Amino acid sequence: MNIVVLAKQVPDPEAFVEIRGDGTGLEIEPKFATNLFDEFALEEALRIREKHGGKVKVVTLGGGKATEVLRTGIAMGADEALLLDDPAFFDGDGYATALALSRAIKKDPFDIVLCGKQATDDDRGEIGPMVAQFLNLPHVGGITKLEIADGKATAESPVEGNKAVVEVPLPAVFTTAKGLNEARVPLITGVMKAMKMQIPKATPSELGLSQEELGKAGSKVRIERYLPPKKRAGVRLITGDAAEAAAEAVRILVDETRVI
Amino acid sequence: MERLLIFVETKGDRPRKVSMELLSEGQKLRTQGYAVEALVMGKASEALKQEVLPCVDRLVSLTDAVLQSYTAEGYALALANHVRSINPKLILAGATQIGRDFLPRVAVMLGAGIASDATEIRWKEDPVKIIRPVHGGRALSQVSFLNYPAIITTRPNSFPLEAQAGTPGEYVEKDAAMSVEDVKAKVVKVEEVTKGKVDVTEADVIVTGGRGMKGPENFVMLEELAALLGGVVGATRSVVDAKWRDQQDQVGKSGKTVSPKLYIAVGLSGAIHHIMGMDTSKVIVAINKDEKANIFNYADYGIVGDLFEVVPAMTQDIKKRLGK
Ligand SMILES: Cc1cc2nc3c(=O)[nH]c(=O)nc-3n(C[C@H](O)[C@H](O)[C@H](O)COP(=O)(O)OP(=O)(O)OC[C@H]3O[C@@H](n4cnc5c(N)ncnc54)[C@H](O)[C@@H]3O)c2cc1C
Ligand SMILES: Nc1ncnc2c1ncn2[C@@H]1O[C@H](COP(=O)(O)O)[C@@H](O)[C@H]1O
Numbered sequence: 355m356n357i358v359v360l361a362k363q364v365p366d367p368e369a370f371v372e373i374r375g376d377g378t379g380l381e382i383e384p385k386f387a388t389n390l391f392d393e394f395a396l397e398e399a400l401r402i403r404e405k406h407g408g409k410v411k412v413v414t415l416g417g418g419k420a421t422e423v424l425r426t427g428i429a430m431g432a433d434e435a436l437l438l439d440d441p442a443f444f445d446g447d448g449y450a451t452a453l454a455l456s457r458a459i460k461k462d463p464f465d466i467v468l469c470g471k472q473a474t475d476d477d478r479g480e481i482g483p484m485v486a487q488f489l490n491l492p493h494v495g496g497i498t499k500l501e502i503a504d505g506k507a508t509a510e511s512p513v514e515g516n517k518a519v520v521e522v523p524l525p526a527v528f529t530t531a532k533g534l535n536e537a538r539v540p541l542i543t544g545v546m547k548a549m550k551m552q553i554p555k556a557t558p559s560e561l562g563l564s565q566e567e568l569g570k571a572g573s574k575v576r577i578e579r580y581l582p583p584k585k586r587a588g589v590r591l592i593t594g595d596a597a598e599a600a601a602e603a604v605r606i607l608v609d610e611t612r613v614i
Numbered sequence: 615m616e617r618l619l620i621f622v623e624t625k626g627d628r629p630r631k632v633s634m635e636l637l638s639e640g641q642k643l644r645t646q647g648y649a650v651e652a653l654v655m656g657k658a659s660e661a662l663k664q665e666v667l668p669c670v671d672r673l674v675s676l677t678d679a680v681l682q683s684y685t686a687e688g689y690a691l692a693l694a695n696h697v698r699s700i701n702p703k704l705i706l707a708g709a710t711q712i713g714r715d716f717l718p719r720v721a722v723m724l725g726a727g728i729a730s731d732a733t734e735i736r737w738k739e740d741p742v743k744i745i746r747p748v749h750g751g752r753a754l755s756q757v758s759f760l761n762y763p764a765i766i767t768t769r770p771n772s773f774p775l776e777a778q779a780g781t782p783g784e785y786v787e788k789d790a791a792m793s794v795e796d797v798k799a800k801v802v803k804v805e806e807v808t809k810g811k812v813d814v815t816e817a818d819v820i821v822t823g824g825r826g827m828k829g830p831e832n833f834v835m836l837e838e839l840a841a842l843l844g845g846v847v848g849a850t851r852s853v854v855d856a857k858w859r860d861q862q863d864q865v866g867k868s869g870k871t872v873s874p875k876l877y878i879a880v881g882l883s884g885a886i887h888h889i890m891g892m893d894t895s896k897v898i899v900a901i902n903k904d905e906k907a908n909i910f911n912y913a914d915y916g917i918v919g920d921l922f923e924v925v926p927a928m929t930q931d932i933k934k935r936l937g938k
Contacts, residue, residue, distance in 0.1 A: 574727030
């Protein structure tokens, strides 16, 4: 089984996010973590390899700290990594990013692509299904269970309160949700290996892509500006003993906010 | 005339609430020079027609054996083919698990832009601007499309439900003419886990319990309060990880994002991961015995007290008010 994992380094959920004065961009405190859902993808890839043999390759697109996610993947036990760090790749919408990633996946033969359900920075949740479409493969979204046998995969995914069991021939793409597994903590030997590893890169031309198809230039959606979220007025504490406070809360909900 | 296409997702034989939100939006836009069409997979029931037709100029039902159960490949191909035949400017769908699962594929098929999980659409601006939360709601991103058609999925409970009586549009059934080879995925079975229950993403009222609930048995208290208010019970991650509640009810970064009219947070601390999933709720009430709990920084109303006293008292009071 050759398994490709798409993984992304994202700001830590606790990092400060501020909107630049003119609204053109975000200032984000430089604290990073592996995208939560991508940890599940990495873990699942390693479990599949442990059971069926093969190789796990981690791929990421991004500059600077982005490489860290590849080192995390190697430290957890992945065999190979690939970095797309040409600036032409950057700042793309889901479409341009998925195009580049799908070409990177295709560089070598593969059986399974695993990626997160959503990256918690841009919150788009588009890449998995888009990559599948670019590769003309089936996908199952938000999986919580995956079994591989006889060139086929059986995946469980919750769909609006129901649980669907879906069978797909390989190769196929899966996006991972919470509940799939618990990601392992890398061993120190893995961390050492990851630190020393030379990370291979691919350029746009190596992927057969022109600058116009990539990043901002290749995007179909333009980010015009950032706006602050609606602020709440601050909490109104309701005092009194439990019975009094409860009665007052109910009165407010019924008479003032009229939500009941 | 510019055309809009609304994908109608169904639950049982009725449109989902988020689809009705979009249809309400469509009904308004019909009076502002848009031609509004809707699309449903499979034959439309009478109940569905009654709700949808007053909002649109035309409702098309795509019939095909391949579309009998949901697969991303099948739905995407059927929708993309239909789009090619009617050339809408924008395609709208709810940002539900299904909507978010297959519309990115449609975007690739059509070479179209997509804005996922939008909470606002500014129709009057040119080009149309879409607002969508990023970084777990800590900022909003205003986006527009560079070409059309383009796709928008909208977060449930973000657009008002206000469809009115209107001249019904026409209903057409169309054969999607798909072949079995179009879909490689095979749905083996669909288990109904929560029969007929409203999903947290679509509920108007959510009463969420955290670790302060002490154990799974105490959630009956929240079930009772939620039922009185026509709502459902949500859970924090700690509660789901402890197996007190189902994963499907988890609110937050690694669970679901919800925007109910009323969110009652009971015995939960308000960790940032949790806040990310509920910060767009309209009114937030927090009940926590610790006055320093972070949830109070995000609530409209707060009660510092023991939930085991406050919640039953609220339930009694609401019963009295509702005359039950
Ligand atoms: C990557 C990542 C993703 C995560 N995703 C999510 C997510 O999606 N959703 C989520 O919820 N969490 C998520 N978490 C976990 C999150 O950080 C918190 O650990 C979790 O939300 C805490 O749950 P809690 O509020 O139920 O428990 P606690 O933090 O233990 O809070 C319990 C609260 O109950 C109060 N309390 C106790 N007894 C009473 C009483 N008798 N009366 C009144 N109040 C009482 C206490 O004062 C306390 O504030 C995530 C964490 C990580 C690292
Ligand atoms: N720049 C990237 N590099 C590698 N993988 C990515 C990148 N962006 C998104 N992904 C993958 O696609 C998933 C969904 O991302 P998104 O569609 O951006 O929310 C993530 O969980 C990752 O697995």
